Amino acid sequence: MEDAACKAYIGLSELCRQIKDGRYVMSGNTIAALLKYIASQPVLLAAIERCNYGFGYANALDTALAGGTFKLPLGSRKIVALITGLLFEFDRGSVNMHNFIKTYYRSSDIGVSFDMFCTSVITPYCMAFNNVLSGDDDDSDSGEIVDDNRPVRAGVKEQIIPLIISLTELVAADNTLDEECKEEYFTMLDGLYYSFELSRSKMIKVVWTGMNALMRDYKSAGAYLRGIHEILERYSVI
Secondary structure (H helix, E strand, O other): OOHHHHHHHHHHHHHHHHHHHOOHHHHHHHHHHHHHHHHHOHHHHHHHHHHHOOOOHHHHHHHHHHHHOOOOOOOHHHHHHHHHHHHHHHHHOOOOHHHHHHHHOOOOOHHHHHHHHHHHHHHHHHHHHHHHHHOOOOOOOOOOOOOOOOEOOHHHHHHHHHHHHHHHHHHHHOOOOOHHHHHHHHHHHHHHHHHHHHOEHHHHHHHHHHHHHHHOOOHHHHHHHHHHHHHHHHOOOO
């Protein structure tokens, strides 16, 4: 990544962190600050222009919303194009952010829904922007992974890793779990994370099967396990 792009990305990453670390009631301000920053950085605007080339936002949003869950597209350029557009819609009010989050990240607590939104959308968006600026973006149209030993593309990893990290943090903070149980969960979570670092679908499939079986009765993890399963299934990793 060139110096100008690196400097611009550091600022973008910090503003994404402020969105994630902040409260829902302040999210309108932090999202507006992110969009204002993007508009002030020619290197970021140029990257978004490349991402938007040939990209149909309306159709992509309809696809992402199909089935009652919000699914990111596969590929860094598509993620950047879709989420930038969605954030602009939140900012100008053409999409109601509160209704969106409550619909697609269901919880009785809006703060929890917002945290799930940040984990599932803002973190992958930040990672995808890094890939675009670095030239390390894979936007193949095919979502199929046929060969069990075939590397898993970066777009899948971008969506899964934030869920693994959040689930690990949940386990660490849960005082209702005994230490032995926590260690078992940590071992499987570390294994799944490591399998994505190796980027081999066969290993991911094996580790996920074991982890899902071990944690299926842990109700607090249900939303995260469902999210991981949906992504792996959608892109034919399992």
